[in-house]
Each structure stands twice: as structure tokens, then as C-alpha cells.
Amino acid sequence: MAKLHVTTTINGEPTEFLCEPHHTMLDVLRDNLGLTGSKEGCGSGDCGACSITLDDRLVCSCLMLAAEAEGHEIKTIEGMAEGDKLHPLQQKFLEMAALQCGICTPGVLVAADALLKKNPNPSETEVRYWLAGNLCRCTGYDKIVRAVLETAAEMRGAAE
Amino acid sequence: MTEIQYVAPSTLDEAIGAYAAASGAARILAGGTDLLVQMRSGMVKPGLIVDIKKIDELNAIEELPDGGFRIGAAVSGAVLEEHPKFGKVWPGVLEGLNLIGSTQVQGRASAGGNLCNGSPAADSVPALVAAGAIATVKGPNGTRELPVEKVPAGPGKTTLAPGEILVSFTFPARPKGSSDAYLRMIPRTEMDIAVVGCGVSLTMDGDTCTAARVSLGAVAPTVLLVEDAAKALIGSKLDDAALEKAAAACSAACNPINDKRGTIAYRTKVAGVLLKRTTAIAADRAKGG
Numbered sequence: 001m002a003k004l005h006v007t008t009t010i011n012g013e014p015t016e017f018l019c020e021p022h023h024t025m026l027d028v029l030r031d032n033l034g035l036t037g038s039k040e041g042c043g044s045g046d047c048g049a050c051s052i053t054l055d056d057r058l059v060c061s062c063l064m065l066a067a068e069a070e071g072h073e074i075k076t077i078e079g080m081a082e083g084d085k086l087h088p089l090q091q092k093f094l095e096m097a098a099l100q101c102g103i104c105t106p107g108v109l110v111a112a113d114a115l116l117k118k119n120p121n122p123s124e125t126e127v128r129y130w131l132a133g134n135l136c137r138c139t140g141y142d143k144i145v146r147a148v149l150e151t152a153a154e155m156r157g158a159a160e
Numbered sequence: 161m162t163e164i165q166y167v168a169p170s171t172l173d174e175a176i177g178a179y180a181a182a183s184g185a186a187r188i189l190a191g192g193t194d195l196l197v198q199m200r201s202g203m204v205k206p207g208l209i210v211d212i213k214k215i216d217e218l219n220a221i222e223e224l225p226d227g228g229f230r231i232g233a234a235v236s237g238a239v240l241e242e243h244p245k246f247g248k249v250w251p252g253v254l255e256g257l258n259l260i261g262s263t264q265v266q267g268r269a270s271a272g273g274n275l276c277n278g279s280p281a282a283d284s285v286p287a288l289v290a291a292g293a294i295a296t297v298k299g300p301n302g303t304r305e306l307p308v309e310k311v312p313a314g315p316g317k318t319t320l321a322p323g324e325i326l327v328s329f330t331f332p333a334r335p336k337g338s339s340d341a342y343l344r345m346i347p348r349t350e351m352d353i354a355v356v357g358c359g360v361s362l363t364m365d366g367d368t369c370t371a372a373r374v375s376l377g378a379v380a381p382t383v384l385l386v387e388d389a390a391k392a393l394i395g396s397k398l399d400d401a402a403l404e405k406a407a408a409a410c411s412a413a414c415n416p417i418n419d420k421r422g423t424i425a426y427r428t429k430v431a432g433v434l435l436k437r438t439t440a441i442a443a444d445r446a447k448g449g
Contacts, residue, residue, distance in 0.1 A: 004166060021209060022199065043200055044197045044200065044201075045193055045196075045261060045265050046262075048262060054267070057236075057239075057267045058267050059264050059267045059268050060262075060268075062196070063192055063193050063197070063264075063265070063268060064192060065166065065192065065209070065211070067168070068168075068192075111263065115263075129263075130263050131263075132262055132263070132349075132350040133262020133263055133264045134262075
């Protein structure tokens with residue numbers, strides 16, 4: 001069976017890979033490209049642990065065929081920090097203990113980053129609705145929501 | 161998984177050719193939020209996946225010269241939400257589409273996929289039906305147009321002929337004083353399947369309702385257009401008597417299942433309750449509220 005050759009951009013780097021037609025973007029990120037930050041929770045779009053952006057739009061990488069990446073731009077949790085410098089959301093999640101086991105964290109961070117790019121000043125309700133597709137089984141959502149709100153406030157302050 | 165192929169044609173004719181040639185073994189990939197889940201669970205094993213997202217007309221949002229809109233079948237809810245005007249004219253259609261799944265799912269899920277998936281509980285479909293949207297379908301034998309309510313044929317089934325692809329939805333121009341709304345009942349606040357869904361589209365002249373379309377989801381094998389409920393609203397001032405009559409028409413139209421989300425009696429009762437609530441929202445919007 002012929003594999004598909006896909007040319008894409010991942011975290012700003014031009015990237016090529018070969019995949020089977022039924023492989024998901026999550027399969028290829030983790031198994032072919034060694035980008036294991038995106039986690040496989042449910043595999044059916046319910047848990048959000050595999051969240052990435054496709055042309056800056058938040059999607060579940062388990063609900064996307066790898067072949068669909070052709071000509072598009074993918075960003076994953078691996079592209080969030082700049083070198084050794086953590087993204088403000090990552091830093092705040094550490095400071096405020098907004099994670100425990102960490103399986104949901106990459107997806108939560110990618111989703112929260114997408115929210116703050118779209119809306120730098122979200123209300124608590126907006127944060128909760130936006131993150132409704134990111135399930136956490138150990139921390140609970142309160143610390144996550146507070147960390148996102150606090151980061152948003154700091155980033156707005158820094159931008160002024 | 162064996163011998164599966166993937167194509168992403170750039171024209172509709174190529175897509176129809178490939179889809180029709182596979183005679184039933186192919187599946188259309190729009191947002192993929194249903195198809196990939198079905199493939200993973202083994203429910204479907206397509207021989208060919210036809211990705212329609214590289215075809216311009218399936219991704220277009222067009223404002224028509226008469227004031228109507230044409231929306232490509234593969235446009236995602238998140239993209240439609242960013243359109244400067246569509247959501248102001250058809251807020252109910254947008255809220256139906258953007259109640260589907262999570263933010264992540266809304267980044268991909270399309271109205272065309274939601275309709276062709278054939279779920280009786282699909283959230284965008286009642287709103288499309290209430291809006292009077294027309295589906296444009298193209299296949300090996302040419303193009304045809306049909307009202308959205310004629311597309312579903314039962315759970316998981318549509319009236320599309322073999323090889324036909326849903327291309328776009330056309331929304332009529334709206335008279336002044338028109339708006340719409342979609343509400344659903346779910347046991348939690350987010351991320352669940354409708355127990356009952358209700359779409360209402362209205363035109364108001366002052367306090368009088370001059371035109372109405374009412375639809376229900378999740379209470380029958382297909383989404384329903386409830387003409388008797390619309391008749392009860394038209395010509396009224398949406399007073400209690402008219403709303404009671406319309407609610408009773410909605411309950412009478414129900415032919416639901418019993419499941420873990422709701423019993424037959426519950427769904428039937430809630431259909432009438434939702435009609436009243438949805439009508440109130442649509443009327444408020446129509447009056448510029």
C-alpha cells in the first residue's frame with residue numbers, strides 16, 4: 001500500500017513525513033516525528049489532551065488525518081516555549097500548581113494559548129466554556145482557570 | 161485496517177468522480193469529527209476517503225445580491241462565527257452549529273457534515289430547517305436543490321443518491337424584523353447530545369408574528385419541521401394561548417426514543433417547553449432586543 005507524502009510546517013519548521021491514509025495527525029506527531037507532548041486520551045475528540053492548532057485554529061489532532069496537514073501549518077505544545085524560556089502560561093501553571101499528573105496539561109496550555117490570542121481579556125465563564133473540551137481527572141478545573149485568568153492579566157499588563 | 165485510500169481533489173467534479181466511482185465504499189471527509197470517530201470504533205471501514213476541504217465552493221461564505229447567504233457545506237462553525245455579518249442575520253443557525261462538541265470540535269465540525277451524519281439529535285440541523293435553508297447537492301447526474309428537512313432519511317441515513325455530495329446551504333433574504341434561535345436540553349451545561357433541540361425562525365411586525373418556522377431535533381428518527389406549531393404562532397402576538405397551542409403541536413409531533421438521556425414522556429413534554437423558550441429568544445432578537 002502506497003504511503004502518502006505530506007509536506008507541512010510544524011512549529012515553524014518545514015516538515016515532511018510519510019503516513020498511511022488512516023493515520024491521524026496525533027499518530028504521526030507521536031510515532032513518526034517524536035513530538036510526544038500531545039497526549040492520546042480518548043481518541044474521539046472528547047478529552048482535548050491532543051489539542052494542537054491547524055493554521056492557528058484549535059483542533060483535536062486525533063480527529064484530523066495526518067494527510068490533511070498537507071500545505072498547512074501545525075503548532076504543538078513543543079512550539080510553545082521559546083528555547084529555555086517558558087511561555088507565560090506554562091510559567092503560571094507551574095507557579096500556581098495548575099497541574100498534577102500532567103496528561104491534560106499540554107492540551108490545556110495549547111487551548112488556553114489559542115483563547116488568549118483570540119481574546120486577551122476573557123471572563124471566567126469564557127475561560128470555562130472555551131476549556132470545556134479539555135478534561136482533567138486530577139487537578140480539577142479551578143486552579144487551571146485561575147492560572148489562565150492570571151496569565152491573561154499579566155500579559156495584558158506587559159503589553160500596555 | 162486494509163486498503164484504504166485518501167484523495168483531496170481541488171474541484172467538485174473530481175470529488176464527485178472519485179466518490180461515485182468508489183460506489184458506496186467511499187466516505188466524504190468534511191470536518192472529520194464524526195468520520196474519524198466512526199473509523200476508530202470500526203463502525204465504518206471506507207475504501208476511499210474523499211477530503212472535500214480543498215474545494216473552494218465547499219469552503220466559501222457568500223453574501224448574495226438579494227441579501228441571502230450561501231455557505232459551503234464544509235465551513236466550520238468557528239470560521240462561520242468569525243464572519244462579520246452571518247451571525248447577526250442568522251444567530252440561531254450559528255448557535256446550533258457552535259453547540260456541537262468542544263471548541264476544538266467547533267474548529268472542524270461543519271453544517272454539511274452534521275447534516276450528512278444523519279443523527280436525529282444533530283444540533284445544527286433544526287436551526288437550518290427553521291431557517292428554511294436550501295441544500296445544494298451535486299452528483300454524477302447533475303445538481304439539485306432541496307429543503308434541508310428533506311435530506312435526513314433516518315438515523316445515519318440521508319436521501320442523497322449514490323455519488324452525490326452536499327455542496328452548500330442557501331439562506332433566504334430576511335424581511336425586516338426577522339430573527340431566529342436554537343435551544344437544546346442537555347443534562348449538563350456543555351459537551352453533550354441534545355435530549356430535545358428546538359429551532360425557531362420568526363418575522364415580527366411590531367408585536368405580531370407574521371411568519372414562523374419551527375423545528376425539533378432528537379424527538380423522532382429525523383429532525384422535524386413542525387408546521388402546526390408555526391401556524392399557531394403566525395398571526396398571533398405570541399400570547400400565552402398561541403404559545404400553548406404551538407407547544408402542544410410540538411409535543412404532538414414527537415415520536416422519540418427512551419434512552420439514558422430522557423424518557424419518551426420527558427422528551428415529549430420538554431419539546432413544548434423548549435418551543436416557548438426558543439420562541440421568546442427569537443422574538444426578542446427579531447424586535448431588536
